[in-house]
Amino acid sequence: MDNKNTAIARKKEKRSELYRKLGPAIALVVLVLIVTVMNTNFIQPTNLLNLLRQVSINALIAFGMTFVIITGGIDLSVGSTLALSSALTAGIIAAGVPALLAIFIGLLIGAFLGLINGLLITKGNVAPFIGTLATMTIYRGLTLVYTQGNPITGFGGGFAFQFFGRGYLFGIPFPVIITTIAFIILFVVLHKMTFGRKTFAIGGNEQAAYIAGIKSDRVKMMVYAISGMMSALAGLILASRLNSAQPTAGTAYELDAIAAVVIGGTSLAGGKGRIVGTLIGALIIGTLNNGLNLLGVSSFYQQVVRGVVIIIAVLLDRKK
Amino acid sequence: MDNKNTAIARKKEKRSELYRKLGPAIALVVLVLIVTVMNTNFIQPTNLLNLLRQVSINALIAFGMTFVIITGGIDLSVGSTLALSSALTAGIIAAGVPALLAIFIGLLIGAFLGLINGLLITKGNVAPFIGTLATMTIYRGLTLVYTQGNPITGFGGGFAFQFFGRGYLFGIPFPVIITTIAFIILFVVLHKMTFGRKTFAIGGNEQAAYIAGIKSDRVKMMVYAISGMMSALAGLILASRLNSAQPTAGTAYELDAIAAVVIGGTSLAGGKGRIVGTLIGALIIGTLNNGLNLLGVSSFYQQVVRGVVIIIAVLLDRKK
């Protein structure tokens, strides 16, 4: 009996697991169908590529956020990290550093800013919400101090930097390619490597993970560094696309990123989640924004619709 | 040894308890001293009353937030609730409803908006973070739809409504008096009445609370309703002070409110907290804002300083 029961339990678990996995995907398909029916322009290849390019910023940030949330944390500073690292990178490029090197340095800056979050949270024992809330303000302030509140433009960087956000490869926008690569790498790290296992374990039961010999502080610091680096990457793409580093860039981006992660089925309680879900979550949000624009919905109503869709998506997910 | 140990543990607890209680207060005193030394204008009675009046908005919202956070939840929608309820109240007054009645209706609207959060969280089983994130967007959108994006002004309300935010009683700004009354009532409810006990019980151990016969759904709904009502109250004061209901009012206020709560020693994990702490937290943030202005610190640096002070306050609190 024990065996029969657990076999059934297992089947059930499998089924609800399947729903959990497919829930967000189904929501996305439904959304795409609705928008397409209402405006066939939506499904045009050019619009889809356009959509993907728009999504890439939020998706990149949300990928990093997925790691953070799986450990049971949160990173509110992503938008400010994006702004500060892209402003500094623009400054570096303006100072004559070659674009590729500057991009590399920019990513390191992002990782460093994330590391500071990680230090506050692990060594300082500050709750992630409040620690990253503080650095959100601090990094934004530093960005404004550094830029004096003015966008940095005409900093150059030549073809390489321009290509970063605005280029096409085989007809596909380069940011989409970057996002795809980042996705593959992070997917592997999260689901195929020991680092990912440790990330999950910490979120599942930090105490138990620690006693099992997992260096939870180190993993957490890495995770916040990843989040910082992803934000910087998004920031560099944005700066390249806009041809300028904006001091106010990224304001409130944390909310979209968190929404993408949660819609994708990752639990805010930690220990449970999938980066594929996050990608789908980001696509849902992007489709919504793009679709509502295409349908000419006024921006006031857009906000209402966006909130309602988030709730529906999350409720659907709950219904296992 | 059992006794010896527990005696030591007990002494330790008492001490850490004391620090926990006094930590924020000490931080406030230090801050006040520093600002006063740098600019004696700060300590002038007129400025202190001015400061208190400035603090009242954030304090009111943070009082409600304290209840929410003690249950282990969070309310990101407070700023939007503030905007929507004050816009609707302005509309009601403009339609000729007497000010006092309108204020009462306005508070009910706030409570109702909070109740919706509560329903989503209890009946819908949506995580508070994501549920109130969604309503934050929805309520803001509805405010914009209702106001067409324009501030509502000249709606009247006569002396009664004007007095609400701009009046003085015995030389004390009326918002300060309202805040004091709200504080006393909520203090009693939280620390002296069974409702408060239940609030703590849910945040401390929800499963246990259920077994103890506490109707946690009902308590939670009440708590979110309180948060909504406090936001509405803050919104009405603001509308009265500004002589207009602004569709964008209250944007990002949730962050200041949460910061006040956490600086005041209430744990984001729930089950632990004090509303006195929240008051002190709000005073710290207010003193900081007022002081930095008095000291002529540029607004960019202000953000940096504010973030750093939040971290220091929280770290001090951790140091038991």
Place this chain on the structure above:
Amino acid sequence: ATLEGDQTGDNGEVEEKSPEEITIGLSISTLNNPFFGELQSGVIEAAEENGSTVRSVDAQDDTATQVNGVDDLIQQGVDILLINPVDSDAITPAIESANSAGIPVITIDRSSEGGDVLTFIASDNVEGGEMAAEFIIEMVGEDARVVQLEGVPGASATNERGEGFSNVADERLNVLESQSANFNRSEGLTVMENIIQSNSDIDAVFAQNDEMALGALEALESAGMTDVIVVGFDGNDDALEEIEAGRLNATVAQQPDEMGRIAVEAVYDYFSGEEVESEIAAPLELITNE
């Protein structure tokens, strides 16, 4: 029980002061927008040249923060207030409390609906909107297909520029879409990208500020729609550069630093007992690449 603003301060003769004795309180709506940064520099430079002190606070685009900031300036005992309101209605009480403290107020860029204001210095945003529409007609003719990118919903600049634009465009242009991009460059980019998807045939774009215009420009360029006429508003450095480069067609240039200087002039006029006009128009100029 009293209301703030009930007790009126001494409204007697102006006490004459030399520039060195004057402390100017400046409240800016948001320094995150370079436009206002320039406005602030205009004030500070003009004041420092003459030896006056400036204390400035930033409202970060929040009406309540602005009222608090003005209160803080009053506490510091400034001699005069230069206010760049976040919102024309919501600033009224702050101006009233300055009035009751006997501190004169000058508003810049956006007006105040109430309270006593010494003078109001701004460009005529309605006229600016009209100028933009006229320019588009001049370039691509009547009934051209136009898209408008609006500013922050509810902001007076948004409403007034929109009003001016429709004054002309309603009759003489074909406005396809009008959507908000919040005076923000990256939103200008995405909103324009999305509009392009359903409107491939666009003749011109009017963005209510340069930031959005620059975002739209990137969107049009990557869609290969380089012949669309784009008109911005403000005349900020980036925009002027793009006009130079021939990518942006025009901008309705304001001169924020000039507004700041004019405001400081008005302060000195006031404290030397001279008459100050109740409204001073800051120069507005259509800059094109011709």
Place this chain on the structure above:
Amino acid sequence: MQVELRGITKAFGANQVLKGVDLKLEPGEVHALMGENGAGKSTLMNILTGLHKQDDGTVYINGEQKQYANPKEAEENGISFIHQEMITWPDMTVLENLFMGKEIKNKIGWVLTKEMKKEAEKVFNELGIDISFDRTMRTLSVGQQQLVEIAKTLLNDAEVIIMDEPTAALTDREIKLLFKIIRQLQEKNVALVYISHRMEEIFEISDRVTVMRDGVSISTKATKDTTYDEIVRQMVGRELEDYYPEMTHDKGEVVLEVKNLTHLPHYENISFKLHSGEILGFSGLMGAGRTEIMRGIFGIDSFEEGEILLEGDKLDIKTPHDAVKKGIGFLTENRKEEGLILDFPVKDNISMTAFEEFSNKGWIDTKEEKEFVDLLVKRLTVKTASIDLSVSALSGGNQQKVVLAKWIGAGSRILILDEPTRGVDVGAKREIYNLMKELAERGVAIIMVSSDLPEIIGVSSRVLVVHEGSIAGELHRDELSEERIMTLATGGE
């Protein structure tokens, strides 16, 4: 009050836990409820008190059909339940905990603290408990918390009290006190349901015993008419001979040497040697500091003085990570908080300590991982339908085996087992002893901390008795007896 449960059935999803259980409770009796882990004892009591609703069957109170809507209602009707997982609010005070959900208040809901203190005072005096009402629960020892829980039921004037493993965390002294209280309650005609995996207690305290197996109640007998072996046989469904396996007790080399370890106020001057292949028992009263010593050795807490030598070399352990790297494993006393990730599959729980075994440069070879885990699951005979099932679905004994598997998988040469059989049923206990024997024979050095005296005596090669943070004495296998240990543990010579 007379309580009768008749034909109770209950399934959680597809898991048919109860298939028709009968239980009759008479006023003034202590009724022991026995059964393996997962037999459904707690579930049955939760049905009686209205936390769960049965699928079928009826509850009769004094002969009348009755269904409580929730635990509160049951409590108000005189049925109190001291839960297995203690129901406490660690950050709230003792007084707040005592009166949670039933505060004494005035009409407007104002809590009357003085009145509550007066009431509580009475009960505390009756129980001989001396704990300040204003302390937060967190600062009490587990035993003290348990006493508060017991006091809570007395506040209710309960006619029926259910105790679900109440002694799992009590000191000997406290157990004696508890039994005294139970006798007093009995005199007041209160009926008690007593659930425990400690067989010897059953014979000491209960009047009747009901045994459950496979979802049905097998038998109810007067305690004096049954035997230890009979109960065990009924519980596990087969004969269990040799409760403790025959140990060889062949000592090898010294692998671990602890010198003068001190961490005040928890322990002082702890020195001992551990040999490969031995099972070193650590006995003592609860709260003596044994867990603290082990946490110190394993690097969870720091210590002030002393050193640890591993095979003669000085060890520098700062975190559990260092300990694991050196081949030390630590099964903690509370598997739910520190041992397992309950929501995670068996596989992930076991593989957590041994990534190197099946990964290369951080890459996991999932096939190898599966083989690795399968092997351990088979070796330890963990009863699970699949290694992908979450551990929360396993019985307590099997959960404990998963923790063991984790440490064996980590290749531990030194295993610290802190209360390895706490809350584990007889059958599973025996399997755990067998595993310990097998490991010891393969040269693993084992430290076993246990408060269960028969177990310490049955399994250890050598026993160190800890008293008030110091080692009060060492007893060799042939000197072991309950009296000797207790004398040392309570400070005697």
